[in-house]
Amino acid sequence: MAVRGLSAVRGLSAVRPRGMRPGRAAGMGSALQPPQPSEPPQPSEPGPEPAGPATAALYVHWPYCRQHCCYCGFNKYVVPAVDEAAVRACLVRETQTLLRLGHVRSVTSVFFGGGTPSLAAPHTVAAVLEAAAAVAHLSDGAEVTLEANPGSADPERLSGFRAAGVNRLSLGVQSLDDAELRLLGREHTAAEARAAVEAARRLFPGRTSLDLMFGLPGQSLEGWARGLEAALGLCDDHLSLYQLTLERGTALEAQVRRGNLPEPPEELLADMYLSARTALAAAGFHQYEVSNFCRKGARSTHNLSYWRAEQYVGVGPGAHGRFVPWGEGGRQREARVQTPHPDTWMREVRSRGHGTRRRAVLSALEQTQEVLALGLRTEEGVTQRRWGLFSPRRSLEAVFGAPGEARELQERGWLRLNGRALRCTPAGMALLDSLLPALLCQLRRRWDAAEEEEDGGGREPR
Template sequence: MAVRGWRPAAAAIAAARPGGGGPGAAPGAAPASGPAPEAGAGAAAPATAALYVHWPYCRKRCSYCNFNKYVVPAVDEAAVRACLVREARTLLRLSQVQSVTSVFFGGGTPSLASPGTIAAVLEAVAGVAHLPAGTEVTLEANPSSASTPRLAGFRAAGVNRLSVGVQSLDDAELRLLGREHTAAEARGAVEVARGLFPGRTSIDLIFGLPGQSRGAWARGLEAALGLCDDHVSLYQLTLERGTALAAQVWGGALPTPPQDLLADMYQTARTMLVAAGFRHYEVSNFARKGALSTHNLSYWRAEQYIGVGPGAHGRFVPRGEGGHSREARVQTLEPDNWMREVQSQGHGTRRRVVLSPLEQLEELLALGLRTDEGVTRKRWGCFSPQLSLEAVFGAPGEAKALQEQGWLILDSGGLRCTMKGLALLDSLLPDLLCQLQRCWAPPAMPEEGSCARLQHPEEEPIGGSGAGGEAVGRSGLAGAVSRNIQSQNR
């Protein structure tokens, strides 16, 4: 599964993949605001970016899913492939990216695409920009479309990392989630994946299901750890409007999990994973033996990324058309409309908006604090050479109070959450963003305690976009952990 969608700045930014939507100029239109110097992406900045590729089709819609995915009788894969290839070339040239740091195929269910489509996209990328040998290339796969020949075909096409949407190893829970695979099929798929992608297999698990107990969750996680100990993404179930599962819970047919129980489940999982040697490197993500997701780290570190495919999101400087400022972009959601736009103009960018330096810092803060490394002084300096981390968060105010209470740390390394602060990140962010706003533009800001709500270009909860990779997570535990969502994009 993938992430999708961004929330307002004062709330948790939830998106693992380039997801979201929001106001922006029409394709080809002038930016909504004048070009401001691009924070952290000046002329000397390396022209690199991560690439997210969205495959929007699934065989069925799961009961909890509101992502940008489509269930259709038949897919014209040749036409979709041609459009993915063309849009990738167009946007890479537009960005003038010289080197691609990672590629993530999300969805939807990209394991339903043929290995030939994956190979064609990678060949197109390598034809426009440098794609170094060994670059992380991840593909999301459902157990029901992860046979040995198929996964071997993906490996031959250039995929070297697999993210398997296991979600649960309990058949009753899988039926509740509307998954089409069984627990036995999930186990078989992960075993095959680990044989083909040793040390580079990730599994997704969802907790907080209606009626699920902490004991059942712990037993399921223990079973999962016996199956895969490379990388695990944990997502708290998020009830989304318009989904079958939400209707059942809100209608009283299924119980609503208590918040205290959800917090206990998250802490139980963290304790078990850390004891097993996993690094808790992001709110929802755990890795052993250095198996961190390079692609997702690019989102959390506010690096450039390009989104290709229906509903994909991106963050890059369009240097190819003379741009100097980072833009937030979202591609047209509906596949047929997207294909028509790609065929007529080379890309299907539906909305774009220039991000102000302040908005870029807000994203850097909200995403960077999701990681155990936090916002480093070096990274902050790239985006804010004049206003230091110390000047914003070292002075008396909300941040200082959070440090004194043991939720936050500001030291020579930068700004980061403590372990207990990480679990409550969404509750801490509004105060931190408020303090940033006041320090950035004191005369224009409201009085203390009434910070303006900043409109981000990706407030619309669109699924599938993606930043890609394991989901960044929505607001789960106290707003910090979430089911993926997929990661922008699954």
């Protein structure tokens, strides 16, 4: 488990919790087992969800883009024309159906991701927010984030989104270098990115976040440092730094695989990340998650809900969710995935109110694995309170305090366990993907051992 090397930085890849997959885009599928097609699951052993009024974050996926970026593996479509009225009606209906299905009484935050949601009309955003507020409480101060590309973030359009209820903007700048933007297949230029950031900061002061990528083929440490310095001179109070992931099936991955473009060396990727942490700290930014940095307390409430393993409802083509479907008699959290293709999704929403394609009940162990994998991404780690909600019979100390992998990682200075939480040290956070397999293995062993003891004590096997 050397500090250097690709394994030391893979946890930093373009990991964007977007309601789809909270750990690599927003989401992990299940950290460990993707949801499989199934009939409506039968209620099983109660999970950690309270029987009273439920809270949840809401993720809304807009699947359309103007062009394909050569690195992007998200669920997106480039079409000649979009019937936005039809899409809007289906987003509204699915939002209300799934919030009711989860007995959600309070929506804690909303995130419009994609795709390129800044291509949607502000009226569509307003309609979805109104639909959510008609079913559940959505406070005036709730965080409502919209992802925007600089090419569709002119001041007039951004003003429309603000009037619709958006109060936080996430700008996909990715780079402030024109050559790098061309390599990534982005439609905007560096000058357009700067103009979009300035417009966004005027309209959303203190609540404009920038996405930047590092680890591009051919990118040097010096080039990355210059780009980061330029971004620091331009940005607001939140930055997300994502190592480029070469997604199989994308044009950029094919170019690298064929040898047309160089794959960045492992040592260089680690140096880029570590040097960025140093530069951001010097600029007053605080790292609160593997890829996310803020100052003046400008954390993303919505993304924190993923990392804290809270409930979230995913709406729109290909969106992922995690919630208890009380309205269908469910008593345990499910992983749900909406139908990816927009036309098929709309047909399903019109016929039955939602386009859920796959669903799977998450066992208590699977939920606890997600709590561990997601929580360790954050500076606060896996708190004792949160762990207790999902694992009331097996404490953090019982699982990770005994001799084993976790203790060794603590001795090496990469992990800390105390009365408040299990968390990575700053050095351990950079190694997270190397540490997780060992910790998940220890969790599984301790879990199985505890179940064997309980079964041996007269408990009926499940």
